[in-house]
Amino acid sequence: MTKNRILVRILKDRIFLGFVLFFSLASIIPLFLIVFYIIKSGISAVNWQFLTHLPRPVGEAGGGISNAIVGTAILILISCLISVPLGIFAGIYLSENREGKLSYFTRLCVEILQGTPSIVIGIIAYLWIVVPMKTFSAFSGGVALGIMMLPLIVRTTEETLKLVPNTLKEASLALGVPYHQTILKVILPAGLSGILTGVLVSIARIAGETAPLLFTAFGSPFMNFNIFKPINALPLLIFNYATSPYSEWHTLAWGASFILVVFVLILNVIAKLVARKWKVQF
Amino acid sequence: MESPILKTVGLCAYFGQNCVLKNINLSIPRNRVTAIMGPSGCGKTTLIRCINRMHELVPDARVSGKIFLEGEDIYNMSPIILRRKVGMVFQKPNPFPTMNIYENVIAGYRLNGIKLSKDEQDRIVEDSLKKAALWDEVKNHVYRKGTFLSGGQQQRLCIARALAMNPEILLLDEPTSALDPKATSHIEELITNLKKDVTIVLVTHNIAQAARVSDFTAFLFLGELIEFGPSDRVFTVPEDKRTEEYLTGKFG
Amino acid sequence: MLKDKSGLLRVWGKFERSEFFFRKLLFFTALCMVILVVAIFLSLLLNSFPSLKKMGIGFVFGKTWDPVFNQFGALPFLIGTLLTSFLALLISIPFSLSISLFLGEYFTKGIFSSILKSAIELLAGIPSVIYGFWALFVLVPLVRTIQVKLGILPYGVGIFTASLVLAIMIIPYSAAIGREVIQLVPSDLKEAAFSLGATRFEVIRRIVLPYARSGIMAGILLALGRALGETMAVTMVIGNTNVIPRDIFSPANTMASVIANEFTEATGEIYLSALVEIGLLLFVVTTIINIIGRQIVKKMTIEV
Numbered sequence: 001m002t003k004n005r006i007l008v009r010i011l012k013d014r015i016f017l018g019f020v021l022f023f024s025l026a027s028i029i030p031l032f033l034i035v036f037y038i039i040k041s042g043i044s045a046v047n048w049q050f051l052t053h054l055p056r057p058v059g060e061a062g063g064g065i066s067n068a069i070v071g072t073a074i075l076i077l078i079s080c081l082i083s084v085p086l087g088i089f090a091g092i093y094l095s096e097n098r099e100g101k102l103s104y105f106t107r108l109c110v111e112i113l114q115g116t117p118s119i120v121i122g123i124i125a126y127l128w129i130v131v132p133m134k135t136f137s138a139f140s141g142g143v144a145l146g147i148m149m150l151p152l153i154v155r156t157t158e159e160t161l162k163l164v165p166n167t168l169k170e171a172s173l174a175l176g177v178p179y180h181q182t183i184l185k186v187i188l189p190a191g192l193s194g195i196l197t198g199v200l201v202s203i204a205r206i207a208g209e210t211a212p213l214l215f216t217a218f219g220s221p222f223m224n225f226n227i228f229k230p231i232n233a234l235p236l237l238i239f240n241y242a243t244s245p246y247s248e249w250h251t252l253a254w255g256a257s258f259i260l261v262v263f264v265l266i267l268n269v270i271a272k273l274v275a276r277k278w279k280v281q282f
Numbered sequence: 283m284e285s286p287i288l289k290t291v292g293l294c295a296y297f298g299q300n301c302v303l304k305n306i307n308l309s310i311p312r313n314r315v316t317a318i319m320g321p322s323g324c325g326k327t328t329l330i331r332c333i334n335r336m337h338e339l340v341p342d343a344r345v346s347g348k349i350f351l352e353g354e355d356i357y358n359m360s361p362i363i364l365r366r367k368v369g370m371v372f373q374k375p376n377p378f379p380t381m382n383i384y385e386n387v388i389a390g391y392r393l394n395g396i397k398l399s400k401d402e403q404d405r406i407v408e409d410s411l412k413k414a415a416l417w418d419e420v421k422n423h424v425y426r427k428g429t430f431l432s433g434g435q436q437q438r439l440c441i442a443r444a445l446a447m448n449p450e451i452l453l454l455d456e457p458t459s460a461l462d463p464k465a466t467s468h469i470e471e472l473i474t475n476l477k478k479d480v481t482i483v484l485v486t487h488n489i490a491q492a493a494r495v496s497d498f499t500a501f502l503f504l505g506e507l508i509e510f511g512p513s514d515r516v517f518t519v520p521e522d523k524r525t526e527e528y529l530t531g532k533f534g
Numbered sequence: 535m536l537k538d539k540s541g542l543l544r545v546w547g548k549f550e551r552s553e554f555f556f557r558k559l560l561f562f563t564a565l566c567m568v569i570l571v572v573a574i575f576l577s578l579l580l581n582s583f584p585s586l587k588k589m590g591i592g593f594v595f596g597k598t599w600d601p602v603f604n605q606f607g608a609l610p611f612l613i614g615t616l617l618t619s620f621l622a623l624l625i626s627i628p629f630s631l632s633i634s635l636f637l638g639e640y641f642t643k644g645i646f647s648s649i650l651k652s653a654i655e656l657l658a659g660i661p662s663v664i665y666g667f668w669a670l671f672v673l674v675p676l677v678r679t680i681q682v683k684l685g686i687l688p689y690g691v692g693i694f695t696a697s698l699v700l701a702i703m704i705i706p707y708s709a710a711i712g713r714e715v716i717q718l719v720p721s722d723l724k725e726a727a728f729s730l731g732a733t734r735f736e737v738i739r740r741i742v743l744p745y746a747r748s749g750i751m752a753g754i755l756l757a758l759g760r761a762l763g764e765t766m767a768v769t770m771v772i773g774n775t776n777v778i779p780r781d782i783f784s785p786a787n788t789m790a791s792v793i794a795n796e797f798t799e800a801t802g803e804i805y806l807s808a809l810v811e812i813g814l815l816l817f818v819v820t821t822i823i824n825i826i827g828r829q830i831v832k833k834m835t836i837e838v
Binding site for chain 2: 165185281
């Protein structure tokens, strides 16, 4: 092996490393660009009036995004009510029944659900709820978002509970504790941190979803607490204002984007903290 | 001699088609320590898991024959009730990690929704911890989680938890195999003191421990009960050749 | 007499009843998942019937989408979807592969690893509509300037812009899976190669990548699935034009974006049903891709 050949190989190695570094770092440039742009354009729009006032028609000064903030909160509430109990119990079933036909098909369906485009879920919620009710509503939006949350909650519950050692279940059963109490009062609490993390991460995901809300929650210029009427939401507002021709609305949309991104970020940080601080050691 | 507290009649246990216990006829004397020993795979853990009906929790597991606790057929009673009468301590200490020491000891009652006054609970916790020889070490820390306890202390906590239910029989499945020698001797001393209150069935693969601690010994081999009798006889003049071979270490 | 679970039925007290009902509850919730997915498929199918009956298989090949004359051909959207997704995939592969190697080979632990990992997670967490918003105000003018330089019509919006923003969005997905499978390559294989005097690059090229090849493919497949279904960012920069795009700089529409744009305006049974049929297509295609992708990943993680 001549010295030259070796040098060429080392050169190729260094060039390759250079490529890897270049492309890796280049990938996160958009992140900085986007975050920088959101902060630059959005932070100027955020003030007390912005957060507490309703949107004003074009041309009028002022206006805020209060109804979108409230709307997003209500939608999150509805979707959690639907998906969290259902998802956790399905996850318990899967961790208690590793084998079996139903377990196989359930896992398959959860995977399918996870990969389903959000706009298709929006269509489904439209067909199942908006059409029979003959109106757009927060409820239908919450159902759509709930369906989107389900796969993640089922998966994290199953993974978390699988990590709980079997000896814990046996210790409880050997004490004469009935099965359902064993699951609810011994196994579930032991896996609480993981399950909670899954819920928080799911919320962070659906908080920014727009497509399923386009023909369910639909959006509204008013403040609305009636879940059977259309409701505004942060992502909907951003979409509507961003694609409008009015620059004041663009500014508002940047402000709303800022709020949304901060919210998603905080949720993810809390989820990480919960995963670490509340983790039960076995 | 007193009547035995537990009797098995023609007990056979299966995992699927595999028969792991063959026609066991065993009488456990009350208020004594009975050791069940034998090489790995002989069925000793399966045997005690039949006594508190934990064996049937495994899918595909079956049992035939009868077991009588104080004359009652345990298959004619609810397994939940049975498990309150028969306590179990496992090989690896398993205190409930989300509960503190106090809650662990009283867990059997709380998880069953049995309402007791605070005074009664305090009394039960203190009694059980004293019986398990753990009270002095933890009495100022009962509201802390048990994770700071050593392995031996955790195991005594599990014993206290089982004792809190006032069981008639306490099943110990190799309780010291995960512990160091000092902790082991604590537990052995504990076992000897406990037998006046509760009948003890001890599964162990440690022959010396069985010889030290037990009053009666049953020797199991390949799912069959080879020999049963007072420990001092079984260990000195075993009747069956296989027992003798096991005791002299011919096979593990 | 053999005593098994059925023998217990004689002794049912309240504990057995509570266990029975609890287990049935768990069973039912798991069943709900299956029922949900089946119901989704059936709903999409049923509501596509009017359109299916009228246009049959010609729907997939029809070039004209004209609601006014009740003509619905989905080919423009199929092509739009395929173009944007594959272009996005192509653009994203060097980036996601590099990240996979960065995190899986070069810097598996340490501060650089944590920084990149957090950055990628953040990238994946930004909502789609915000990507679209940013793309509308930053990428579109950029592409417009490029188009002016190239002497073509400066739409700004179009397939190319949509592919760009889509590429950025799917990088985290294939990167994550790629990293997993690259880390799964047994270290003794790599060490054997190193001890023979191979450089890092050679080990990666000849040992790591071939070993992890199917896993990386799976990651790409899953990223593709994600790209196919991505709606908001694409809708905002693709130009909302219902014709077959002439080239990559033309405005167009994807299956997802035409649904987003026209669903609420859809009057008439056939119109709505045609849109639902597009949704059905989307659902079936993404489901198949996702299942194949996950099967490959599962097989890889079991084999090792």
